[in-house]
Amino acid sequence: MPSRADQISTVRGHRIKIAVTVGGFVLAAILFALASRPPRPVEADDQRRVDLLCTRCDGHFSVGFEEFARAASAVSDAEKKPAAGTGRERSLRERAVAMTCPSCGQATGRPAAHCPRHDVYYLKHTVKGANARCPKCHPAPGATS
Numbered sequence: 261m262p263s264r265a266d267q268i269s270t271v272r273g274h275r276i277k278i279a280v281t282v283g284g285f286v287l288a289a290i291l292f293a294l295a296s297r298p299p300r301p302v303e304a305d306d307q308r309r310v311d312l313l314c315t316r317c318d319g320h321f322s323v324g325f326e327e328f329a330r331a332a333s334a335v336s337d338a339e340k341k342p343a344a345g346t347g348r349e350r351s352l353r354e355r356a357v358a359m360t361c362p363s364c365g366q367a368t369g370r371p372a373a374h375c376p377r378h379d380v381y382y383l384k385h386t387v388k389g390a391n392a393r394c395p396k397c398h399p400a401p402g403a404t405s
Contacts, residue, residue, distance in 0.1 A: 313372035313381050314361035320381045321362055321369065332357045 308325040359369035372381045375394035384392055 311372045311374055311381060312359050312361075312369035313383055314364060314366070314368050315370055315383070316366050316368040317361060317364040319361055319363040320372065323359055323369075328357065328359070331359055 309322040310325055310328040311320065311322050313320055357371065358367045360367050361369045371384045373384050373392070373394075374381050375397060378394060378396040380394055380396055382393070382395055
């Protein structure tokens with residue numbers, strides 16, 4: 261007949277095995293539920309918007325992706341050449357596209373990015389001479405805020 265200590269360790273061992281097994285089933289159920297969720301719908305091209313910033317009046321506006329793509333496709337062949345050091349043709353968003361600003365009426369709208377922290381629009385890196393960083397998060401050296 262096993263001793264009292266052997267009986268206790270056997271019961272404790274069974275409880276540990278049961279806890280590990282139940283934990284495994286719970287983890288498997290959670291992973292199955294997460295994996296079987298339907299994927300998020302992808303926005304159609306006509307629903308996507310491209311943010312632009314006017315370099316003349318600093319006005320922000322957005323256009324549909326299709327309209328932006330048509331304007332980017334119409335740029336000169338020189339602008340379509342491979343970006344320096346990449347060996348690949350510039351993408352639609354990398355081309356120097358100038359859209360007409362609805363505020364001032366000039367073709368000075370350039371691709372812009374948005375800083376959600378400061379609610380500021382700034383020129384993307386695709387625009388020559390642009391800092392491509394939020395001017396409030398990363399002020400220029402010597403600038404005062």
